[in-house]
Amino acid sequence: MDYRENTRKMLPEELASCIEESTIHMTDEYTCSPEVLRVGEAVVGTLGNFSASIGKAKSKKTFNVSAIVASALSNDEVLRYNSDFPSDKRNILYIDTEQGRHHCQKVLKRIVRLANLPIDIEPKNLKILALRKYTPEERLAIVEYALNIIPNIGLVIIDGIRDFVYDINSPSEATKIISKLMQWTDDYQIHIHTILHQNKNDEHARGHIGTELNNKAETIMQIEVDKDDKSVSVVEAIHIRDKEFEPFAFRINDEALPELVECYSPKEKKVGRPKKEEFDPYRNIPEMVHRQVLETTFANGDIEGYDNVRQTLQTAYANAGYKLSYNKSVAVLKFLTNKRMVVKEKKGYHFMSDYHY
Structure with missing residues (x-):
């Protein structure tokens, strides 16, 4: 599904308003985003940004x-999480897309117990x-409406960001939902934490939406069975x-609550040469370079033939300072067509x- 088909072109006056609102001035004062969620001394969540948890089934x-939610609910420490939400940002919205009402209620009761709040009173x-x-x-639409009508929201949990798209490998859908997270966090000055599964056969977050999360989130935490x-x-x-x-580390105790494993020691990293990170045209080549190369390559119009366009792009990227092997040039062309920067x-x-990057 290509969401750009339903995108309305902005009027000149709307564009002018966006430019005015987005301009950074020398004399204005800008404050750092409030730090609202920590693990020990490390900041994992600020207002105006989003983070994610990934892990296998x-x-x-x-x-x-x-x-995390219990910590925010009590503004106290739970497991290793410490929360410090401002007094006008204490409301929490938890979205679950996978479980039925019974299991969602179990999550609610678990959160309340972890926060040491009365279990017979609705928080x-x-x-x-x-x-x-x-x-x-x-x-x-439901989440957007909820953000509009619920006052003083500081934290939003989306347990199942994958269920906000039809195709987990669609670049346009992934870009749309990640853009929404960036818009919501900025407009409402909230922190959003979302959950996404990892691939079964490797450590990567699933689909194109996982790639976008890795590129845009301020923190990605991995939960892995020891x-x-x-x-x-x-x-x-x-x-x-x-x-x-x-x-x-944590384990589930006899009361079905997560509890800290006090004596846990992190496993030592394997000695030796680290595994080389897989080439990613999105991460390894700046958008500015992609545009420059494409404008040069297609300056005289469309190009016929797969091999012809691949070789022409390979030469253009080399001229821009990015020498690509055959396999990398294939990966770049696939990336450009998936992003609909180039269409056949x-x-x-x-x-x-x-194109929408």
Whole structure:
């Protein structure tokens, strides 16, 4: 599904207003985003940004997020999470897209118990929505409406960001939902924490939406079952803008609550040459370079033939300072067509100069 088909072109006066609102001035005072969620001394969440938890199935991702919410609910420490939300940002919105009402209620009760609050009283500043039965568009609209009508929201949990798109590998859908996260966090000055599964066969977050999360989130935490003790789940930061925190572990106790494994020691990293990171045209080549290369390559119009366009692009990227092997040039062309920066038409490959990156 290509969401750009329904995109309305902005009027000149709207564009002028956006430019005025977005201009940075020398004389204006800008404050740092309030730091609202920490692990030890490391900042993992600020207002105006979003973070994510990733992990394979049964790694206890929802238990970990329950601890984050309990910390925010009590503005205190739970597991290793410490919250410090301002007094006017104490409301929490929890979105669940996978579980039914019964299991969502179990999550609610778990959060309340972790926060040491009465289990027979509805918490006034926590609202959990079970959106399993709705379509991705409906879920998106419901969350947007909730953000508009619920005052003083500081934290939003989206347990199942994958269910806000139809195709997890669609670049346009991934760009749309990540853009929404950036818009919501900025407009409402909230922190959003979302959950996404990892691929079964590697450590990457699933789909194109996982790639976008890795590129845009301020913190990505991985929850992984300990290889030596399957009852223990380990939490570590794999991408973080602040300093890294020491990995910690938790297990589920007899009361079905996550509890800290006090004597856990992080496993030593393997000695030897680190595994080389896989080439990623999005991460390894700046958007400015992509545009420059495309404008040069397609200066004389469309190009016929796959091999012809691949070789021409390979030469143009080399001239821009990025020497590509055959395999990397194939990966770049695939990336450009997936992003619809280049489209294949009857008359050949065409550069879409108004692409949405």
